[in-house]
Every structure is written in structure tokens, then in C-alpha cells.
Amino acid sequence: MHARRRRPAGLFRAPARTRTTRKEEGASPAAARRTRTAQHTMVAIIGAGKMGEALLAGLLGTGYAPADVLVAEPRQERAREVAELYGVDVVSTREAAKRAETVVLAIKPQDMVNLLDDVSGELGSGTLVISVAAGVTTSTLERHITDDAAVVRAMPNTPALAGTGMTAMSGGTHTTPEQLDRAERLLESVGSVVRVQERHMDTVTALSGSGPAYFYFIAETMIEAGVAMGMPRDSARTLVSQTITGAATMLNEPGNHPVVLREAVTSPGGTTAAALRELERHGVRSAFTDAIEAAARRSGELSGD
């Protein structure tokens, strides 16, 4: 597996700021809506939930114009919200499938087969379909579009919203190298991308797809522990989130190994050793292993096969 990083972290402009910047530049929302960029093909995001929004915000934050992206979202209130916040056109799922050259499916795995059966007739023969749904296999996608459809199964994560996502992807039976490159370029605009064999995708889902939630869970627990010991919540939050950022930066350094990094923190007879002994006593290591296996199993159950 080979991770590619397109730009350093921290340059992402958050959605609200993206809007402000456009305003500062004097472009009206209507004008921004009409102006397409030359280098991007039309992308449709079907499903503007958490992951759909993270991908949308990530794409708009890294060079896609609102006019390059169509969104389909059945919930009217949500559709209005997304149109207003990002300046994109929200259209029906069938129209999105018909007009886009790349269609990203960000709906629940359980809704996938019905959606595919509904839109398959609208997709052009060269349309690339990228599903980010947990578990749903490329063979399910192909079976419900056409047997020779160009499909990619991808698993991003929500830090895509900040341009620091981690996505793994694998292509279907008929996806050409050029189409895989196209999918990779699109996903790279919201973070790092690796290509994996599809048999690893359930594990990927359990590790990096669901992974941010594990770290938020740890962060929440640490912050509450700090608060319980009398620390103001804001201070505890700053300490914990910067500690996670710092630890991740160290771990990202080539050659660094988590065990070596952990040993460097653990002074003989000190505080870290006392804490780690408690984590082991409570079975945190096996709890994590079981949790990750459960997530992968659940992904397998959502295959649609």
C-alpha cells in the first residue's frame, strides 16, 4: 500500500471560510454557481449526509467550484441547507446520475440496491460510479448497474472535510486504469489515498473508516477525566486535542513505531507506567481488538451480496 499526500495538512479552508473568501473576492453565489473550472469533470454526490457533506466540503475547499458538483438529497430541509451553505445545485438522484461523469454514492449501504435499481438507466456508458458505502461490494454495484459498469469501492473518513481524510479504494472488474486514476485524483483532493485489494476493504472500514470515532471516544473520555479532576473543560479539550495532533505527527514520521514512541513517554517508575498498567488491567487492548473485528464483521454483513 502506498499513501500519497497532495498537500500539507492545515491549508484547508473550512466551509464557512470558503464562503467568506468568495464574498471577499466579490463573486456572487449565483456567479460562483455558474462558473465551472476547466480541469474538473462534473461530479455528483448522491446523499448529503455526514460523509457526503465531508466530501463536498473537501472538494470545494481544494479547487472544485460549486458548478463542478451536483448534489442529490431527498430530505428537503437538508437539501436547502446544503445548497445555501455550499452554493451547489441540489437536483434529483436521477438528474445527478444523468448529468455527472463521476457519481459518488454516499447513501446508507441498506439503501444502495434500491438506489442503483432506480438510477442505473440514467448512467452514461462511461460514467464512473464511486461508492463510499460500508460493506457494499463492487460485484453488488456491477450487478445493479450493468455487468460492465465502471465502479470503485472507496472508504474515506470524515476528516475529508478538513482535507486530511484517509481513503482506501479498489476497482471493479471493468474499471480501467484511467478510471482508477480519476477516482484516485478525486479522492486525493480530500486527503491521502491508498489502493487496496477488495478483500481488505472490510478491515479498512473498521480501521480508518470508523477510526476517527475511536479517537473522539478516547478524547471525550480523557477530557471528562480532566474535568472530573477539576480542570476547566476548555483547557482539558485543548490539552487533549493538541496531544492527539502531536502524537499523530510523531507517528507519521517515517521509521517511527508506536511501541518505541510509547516507551519514550514511559519514564521508569513514572506516571505513564501507572496509567498503562490500568489500561491493561481493564483489558483496553483486547477491547479495541474486539471492537475492530466487530466493525469489520458488520461491514461484511452490509455487502449486499
Ligand SMILES: NC(=O)C1=CN([C@@H]2O[C@H](COP(=O)(O)OP(=O)(O)OC[C@H]3O[C@@H](n4cnc5c(N)ncnc54)[C@H](OP(=O)(O)O)[C@@H]3O)[C@@H](O)[C@H]2O)C=CC1
Ligand atoms: N460517516 C462516516 O464517517 C462514513 C460513512 N461512510 C459511508 O457513507 C454513507 C453515508 O453515511 P453517513 O453520511 O454517515 O449517513 P447519513 O445518514 O448521514 O447520510 C446518508 C444521506 O443519504 C440520504 N439518502 C438516502 N437515500 C437517498 C437517495 N435515494 N438519494 C439521495 N440521498 C439519499 C439520506 O437521507 P435520509 O436521511 O432522508 O435517508 C442521508 O441524508 C454510508 O454508506 C456509510 O457507510 C463511509 C465512510 C465514513
Ligand SMILES: O=C(O)[C@@H]1CCC=N1
Ligand atoms: O459507521 C459506519 O457504518 C460508517 C462506515 C465507516 C464510518 N462510518
